[in-house]
Amino acid sequence: MKDYVIKATSGNGYVRAYVATTRNLVQEARDNHNTIKVATAALGRTLTATSMMGLMMKNENDELSVIIKGGGPIGTILATSDSKGYVKGYVQYPDLNGVEVQDYPNGKLNVAGAVGNDGYVKVIKDLGLREPYVGSYPLVSGEIAEDFTHYFALSEQTPSVVSLGVLTTATEVQEAGGLIVQLMPDATEETIATLEKNVSKLKSVTTMLSEGMTPDDMLNLVLDGLEPKILDICEVKFDCNCSKDRIKKVLISLGKDSLAEIIEEDKKAEISCHFCNSYYNYTEEELRAVLGEM
Ligand SMILES: [Zn+2]
Numbered sequence: 355m356k357d358y359v360i361k362a363t364s365g366n367g368y369v370r371a372y373v374a375t376t377r378n379l380v381q382e383a384r385d386n387h388n389t390i391k392v393a394t395a396a397l398g399r400t401l402t403a404t405s406m407m408g409l410m411m412k413n414e415n416d417e418l419s420v421i422i423k424g425g426g427p428i429g430t431i432l433a434t435s436d437s438k439g440y441v442k443g444y445v446q447y448p449d450l451n452g453v454e455v456q457d458y459p460n461g462k463l464n465v466a467g468a469v470g471n472d473g474y475v476k477v478i479k480d481l482g483l484r485e486p487y488v489g490s491y492p493l494v495s496g497e498i499a500e501d502f503t504h505y506f507a508l509s510e511q512t513p514s515v516v517s518l519g520v521l522t523t524a525t526e527v528q529e530a531g532g533l534i535v536q537l538m539p540d541a542t543e544e545t546i547a548t549l550e551k552n553v554s555k556l557k558s559v560t561t562m563l564s565e566g567m568t569p570d571d572m573l574n575l576v577l578d579g580l581e582p583k584i585l586d587i588c589e590v591k592f593d594c595n596c597s598k599d600r601i602k603k604v605l606i607s608l609g610k611d612s613l614a615e616i617i618e619e620d621k622k623a624e625i626s627c628h629f630c631n632s633y634y635n636y637t638e639e640e641l642r643a644v645l646g647e648m
Contacts, residue, residue, distance in 0.1 A: 359588045360569045365581025368541035372406040373533045373569035380530040382592040386631045389448040392468045398520035399498040400433045402532040408435025417480040424496045426470025427453035440593035442629040466496030513537045519560035529563040594630035601634045
């Protein structure tokens with residue numbers, strides 16, 4: 355099954371919902387970065403939410419980045435999405451630098467233990483305006499879904515239900531997905547009550563996916579009695595748009611002196627893309643050309 359996100363509303367328009375299945379893109383992220391299990395879960399949850407948030411943007415060239423920094427051994431998590439929900443991302447320490455984080459007693463991965471909860475979730479939206487929108491809010495749990503719920507409440511005054519899940523072995527992502535359900539202003543008490551009842555009965559996303567449910571099935575559960583209407587079905591994926599030319603910016607950012615030093619000492623350079631771990635090799639000639647442009 356391909357990765358996709360369903361965009362939907364309730365019949366009365368008071369609720370909007372995004373439901374995602376993202377196993378493949380989380381697998382690709384895992385393979386790119388060789389994350390250990392708990393880091394795969396943290397990165398996968400973040401990528402899944404970021405993809406859905408990317409799809410909330412209006413214009414084709416809009417871009418959204420999420421940075422989560424909670425003081426835990428995973429370091430910083432960074433994810434970026436375009437308006438098609440195509441995402442890329444990485445974590446600073448894919449192996450937590452050897453720090454061991456114990457699973458919860460029920461066997462669930464202790465994502466908050468890896469991420470930490472003393473820090474922030476920062477959302478940067480580049481909407482093509484002169485200045486990007488930047489919103490930064492304190493982390494409340496480090497489990498990521500709760501942190502996005504908090505973000506939506508504070509930044510957009512939008513009451514939201516966010517559920518994210520990744521089920522993985524050491525190397526094989528078995529299930530990944532999520533949902534974001536949001537109440538629009540002026541939602542009726544009846545709508546709110548129905549939604550609350552549905553949400554209270556909802557199992558975890560990975561449980562539902564493991565039971566063979568599709569995003570459509572999950573949507574029907576969460577909007578039960580609210581006449582769900584599908585607006586769009588969007589195929590999403592892990593997508594890095596790096597190229598040798600774009601990576602050149604990294605060389606330029608080093609500054610003339612450092613680059614000259616590299617040319618003198620190494621006569622070549624190998625630069626990797628943070629997002630996808632692709633390697634780009636530069637010969638001495640190419641490096642001199644970059645230096646000449648600076
Ligand atoms: Zn890349």
